[in-house]
Amino acid sequence: MALTTSPVASFADLVSPPAGSAMRRPGFIFGAGTSSYQIEGAAHADGRLESIWDRFCATPGKVLRGENGDVACDHYNRLDEDLDILKRLGVDAYRFSIAWPRVMDEAGKPNAKGIDFYKRLLDGLGARGIKAFVTLYHWDLPQYLEDRGGWLNRDTAYRFAEYADLMSRELAGRGDVAAWTTHNEPWCSAYLGYGDGHHAPGLKSNRWAAQAMHHLLLGHGLALPILRANAPQALHGIVINCAPGYADKDTAEDRDAALLFETYQNRWVLDPLLKGEYPKDLWRLWKGCEPLVLDGDMDIIKRPIDYLGINYYSRAVLASKGPDTIDWVRHPEVERTTMDWEVYPQGLQDLFEAFKRDYANLPPLYITENGMSSHDKVEGGEVNDLQRQAYLKSHFAACSRAMDNGVDVRGYFVWSLMDNFEWAFGYERRFGLVHVDFETQKRTLKRSALAYADFLKERAGR
Incomplete structure (x- = not known):
């Protein structure tokens, strides 16, 4: 197995939550996450169909250096090796996504070879005592559906429900599926x-974005009762990406800009899910872009969920550029990652406490993604990713403070398990706990991974 680790003393304190943190209590889930297109590769194997990301990557100028996910981390062919890494880390759970183009043909019939990969994945997790958090849609829509309009076509929501039905039936009884997730970050998809066209399929219209969001959320709502019927023992929910907005200056105009940012970044998704309505302030930003909503749609979208996954990375600082406009303010003196995102752990606590205040029916929360990209290199057989170690420790502390203040957080998944294809940035940005040499596919546990493993080992009393 091409896996390199370092025989050193415990690194647990480099990342561990504070002593006495509620995160240390029994039952709190620690994990790591990935997504299908970013790691699987095998883009043309065993009947997998083209996805919108295959087409997008093949379009000149869309992805850095023209890179693609054809090979990625070759996870499809290195499944057991990667499952052993998860076991080595000692995580409670693994969050992964299913590639829709891999498991169904254009007529909606199951592709047995593609489905078998996920059966082996779940069986492998179960044999290693690791729970599964399964995401149905992490952006790799089959291209044939995009050719029919993609998420602008209401019919895609119904095709998504059929896909959810197929997979929850096919994978029933395999491993320990603790949770089914409908969508990862519908904000990004929409x-x-x-x-803005930065991601596949690369279209540019705020009106289209609003309509795509509605159909994504409709698909979520349509799939929920199907998932509950097929997997009654599991949790069922959705994962959203959120960021708090802060006024650059303490003026009414900048405070309004921060409100507008949070409306389009957070409430655009949360209000339909938890209140059954789109936030009216959104249409101040996007005048005339309201989606077509049919009778009964919002009741479907606001069906109760068992949990809400939150992906948190950074905050935004906003200033007004005039009525109903916002401008992002960049302060160069603050710490940033190679994504140029500010490191701001306090934002996680602020965000969670605001959600608890604003949504009376807020379900239990899981941090389903948190992590950072850095320029990681293997030196002397090791990767000492100092910034990531400090990043995780400070964000664990922020989560602990939010829990102390009454926020119901039940799990934390580090993003990501391994370096991978980072969408429009290709392979340049490294988020992994595990370093991947994309030429040789050699995996090397970074020091953050060793520290995470040591903490989880100590927490388990091993």
């Missing part, structure tokens, strides 16, 4: 995919 806005980056259909609003």
Whole structure:
């Protein structure tokens, strides 16, 4: 197995939550996450169909250096090796996504070879005592559906429900599926995919983004009762990416800019899910872009969920550029990652406490992604990713403070398990606990991974 570790003393204190943290209590879940297109590779194997990301990557100028996910981390062919890494880390759970184009053909019939990969994945997790958090949609829509309009076509929501039905039936009884997730970050799918064109399918219209969001959320709501019927023992929910907004200056105008940012970044998704309505302030930013909503749609979208996954990375500082406009303010003196995102752990606590205050029906929360990209290199057989170690420790502390203040957080998944294909940034940005040499596919546990493993070992009393 091409895996390198370092025989050193315990690194647990480099990342561990504070002494006495509620995160240390029995039952709190620690994990790591990945997504199908970012790690699997095998893009043309065993009947897998083209996805919107295959097409997007093949379009000149869309992805840095013209890179793609054809091989990625070759996870499809290195499954057991990667499962052993999860076991070595000692995580309670693994969050992964299913590649929709891998498991169904254009007529909606199951692809047995593709489905078998996920059966082996779940069986492998179960044999290693690791729970599974399964995401159905992490952005790799089958291209044939995009050719019919993608998420701009209401029919895609119904095709998504059929896909959810197939997979929850096919994978029933395999491993220990603790949770089913409908969508990962519908904001990214809708806005980056259909609003500003930074992600697949690369369309640019705020009106399209609003309509795509509605159909994504409709698909979520349609899938929920199906998932509950097929997997009654599991939790069922959705994962959203959130960020708090802060006024650059303490003026009414900048405070309004911060409100507008949080409306389009957070409430655009949360209000339909938890209140059954779109926030009216959103249409101050996007005048005339309201989606077509049919009778009964919002009741479907606001069906109760068992948990809400939150992906948190950074904050935004906002200033007003005039009525109903916002401008992002960049302060160069603050610590940043190689994504140019500010390191701001306090934002996680502020965000969670605001959600607890604003949503009376807020379900239990899981941090389903948190982590950072850095320029990691293997030196002397080791990767001493100092910034990531400090990042995790400070964010664990922020989560602990939020829990102390009454926020119901039940798990924390570090993003990501391994370096991978980082969407439009190709392979340049490294988020992994595990370093991947993309030429040789050699895996090397970074010091953050060793520290995480040591902490989990000590917590378990091993």
